[in-house]
Amino acid sequence: MTVVQRPWWKDGVVYQIYPASFKDSNGDGIGDLNGIISELDYIRSIGVDVIWICPMYDSPQVDMGYDIRDYEDVYAPYGTVQDMERLINETHDRGMRIILDLVVNHTSDQHKWFQESRSSKDNPKRDWYIWRPARTVNGERKPPNNWVSNFTGSVWQWDELTQEYYLHLFCPEQPDLNWENPETRQAIYKSAMEFWLERGVDGFRVDTVNMYSKGEMLDAPVTDPGSEWQPAGLQYCNGPRMAEFLAEMNAVLEKYDAMTVGECPNTPDMKRVLQYVSAKERQLNMVFQFDVVDVGQGPYKFQTTPKNYTLPHFKRAIARTQDLIRPPSDGWTTVFLENHDQSRSITRFTSDAPEHRVAGGKMLALMMAALSGTLFIYQGQELGMTNFPESWDMSEYKDVDSSNYYKMVAQRTNNDPTALAAAHKSLQHLARDHSRVPMSWSTGPHNGFSPPDAKAEPWMRPLEDANVCNAKQQKTNEKSVLAFWKHMLQVRKEYSDLLVHGQYDDLDVEHPDLFVFSKTWKGKKAVTICNFTDKAQALEFPRQVRDEKRELLVSSVDQPGDGELAAFEGRIYLLA
Structure with missing residues (x-):
């Protein structure tokens, strides 16, 4: 009887690293690649097989590196291409693999491709991005459609020089690439993928993977009467050419036995998700469905009351992602509760009260280890890190998503104190900032994130609870959340047929x-x-x-x- 070898990524445990907040090796207040290298043994000791590095590319950092200026270079405060090569080699030397974030729906507006594209209407790269003339409504210049961006406001930015609008589903500084242009696609594969695959990278987490094919770009239905701009995710996600684009991308990846995990928002139809992850279709190995982490969110992510859901809601969301591998499916699935875009799971799904946080962290570790699919852990989750406290004011929120939401509420309500207090409360519950605070390594200065003699303060305020939650103390404490995660990952490996598959x-x-x-x-x-x-x-x-x-x-x-x-x-x- 022949034994079919399982792909390496199915049984893998992936540990996600947010470079700015993981470890600062040189005291400038920003995490860096050498900081990651210094803790690879710690990561391996948890029972991790794969590390995933959030964008470390050269970037103006309007959206924390998801606005890429040069795919083939590294953001200088993080290090150099040589540092990345060393990180790849050191990871492999420890028997682990490494994946990077692949951000190819858009670039930075400072990328040389876009600089050329916007220089004139007849530039050879004009069609590498999505440009449209204005609409005229009652004699007034208007954008081509009514879509709202993921960070509030219109998705269209007027360009004075060439007198047209360009599309940006995220910040105005993140213009969308035109995947309809075959020349653009080939340039993306070469610069963003092969450059790093040739250096030994083992795969990619693919950002906004289902947005490349935009469809007809018609007006979205009005679901937010208070705004000129309307949610359009169901229009610009999962467009008509997605299967073709992903198959083409996969042909590049297969040469390197590289894994892919796609970020797949706005896809309520599970049949569609199954097409993406079907082995036969050869598009993506797996995706992140947001059913579980979206539990309890309002029509706009932040317009919600904390804990605004029941446990049956949570269970149904888990079932939808687990059922992706139910026979006769040939697909695969993922297990995650945290990432750089989510607040902390103990705060959201259990309790971060001092008497419950350890119990909550351990229970969630056990639940996740017992679910099928590839398991993803986010830095600090293995320690049971929680959201920062409600006493922190808006100055501590650094994320563009959080500040834009707060400004929008202020604008719409004429700075109504009750509305602003509610906005702050919902951000304290759901903001992306909570996952981005520096890692708590010890009880020393800066929680051990920066060296004791650091010249600069950490870029975000470290948590105040390092005395009860830090890596150094948990490494030697058999009753810690960290010790329990290590144990659960061993159990998961020992019973992988049952628990993983x-x-x-x-x-x-x-x-x-x-x-x-x-x-x-x-x-x-x-x-x-x-x-x-x-x-x-x-x-x-x-x-x-x-x-x-x-x-x-x-x-x-x-x-x-x-x-x-x-x-x-x-x-x-x-x-x-």
Whole structure:
């Protein structure tokens, strides 16, 4: 019997690094590549197989490096191309792989391609970006359509020199590339992909992967009557040529056995998602579906009341992503609760109260380790880092998304204090800034993020709770969140058939407090039970497994009780 070799990325655990906030080696207040290299042994010790580096390319940093000026160079405060080559080699030397962020829906407006494109209407690179003439409405100049950008305002920017608008789905400084132009696509593959694949990179997390084909760019329906600009994600995502573009991109990647994980927003149709991740279709290896991390969000991400969801909502979202691998599917899926665009999972989904944060962090680690697909951890998640406190004012929010939202509320409500307080509260719950504070390495100056004699303050304010949550202390504490993550990743590897590849079934979707799901693989079965409340709950198994013989594999508390689950306790049982 031939044993089919599984692709390396299926059983992998990926650790995401946000370079500016990971570790500052030279005391300038900004994390850097040498800081990452200095902690590779720490990362490997967690049980990680792959590191993912957020954009480290040369950039004006309008959107924290997602506005790229040169794909073939490194942002100077992070280091050099030579430092990147050393990071790639040092990662490989430790038996790990490395993936980079691939940001090719747009560039910076300072990229040489765009500089040429905007220089004149007959420049050879004019058609490398998306230019359109103005519309005239009642004698007034208007943009070509009514789409709102992901960071508020119109997606169209007027260019005085050539008297046309260019498209930017994100900041005005992030003009969208024109994927309809084959010459542009070839330049992207060469500069953004092959340059780094030739240097040994093992794959990419592909930013905004489903936005390359924009379709007809018609007006979006009015769903926000208070604004001239309307949400249009369902229009500009998943356009008619996406399959063709991704197949072409995949042909480049396959030569290098490179993995891809695509960021796939605005895709409610799971059949469409399955096309992206189907092995037969050869487009992407897997995607990040946002069902789980979008739970409880309002029509606009921040227009929401904290904890504005029920546990059944959360469970249904998990089921949608887990079902991507349900037979007869030939697709693959991902498991994640945090990344650089999300706030901290303990704060969002359990409790960051001092008496619960460790329990919450461990339970979420157990739950994630028991879910099928490739597992992604974000820096600091393994320590149980939480959101920064509500006492921090708006000056601590550095992200363009947060500040734009707050300004929009101020503008729309004429600086109404109640509305601004609500905006601040929702940002304290959901803002991207919470994941971007410096890592807490120790209790020393700057939480060990910068050297003790650093000349500059960290670019973002470090958390105030390093005395109870830092890497140095957790490395030697067997009861820490870090120790539990290490243990769970070992358990996951030992039972990889069942936990990584097994079929997921929710056994009691409607239970308001407990999350109970089974995993099945060729006759083997496990059941995971998690108490999502801050009170002890009776240990009750759904009827499907009530009479089965159970053996406790792991609990997130030291001494699990016979008849009850502790607050925020999770367990995995093997069924005989």
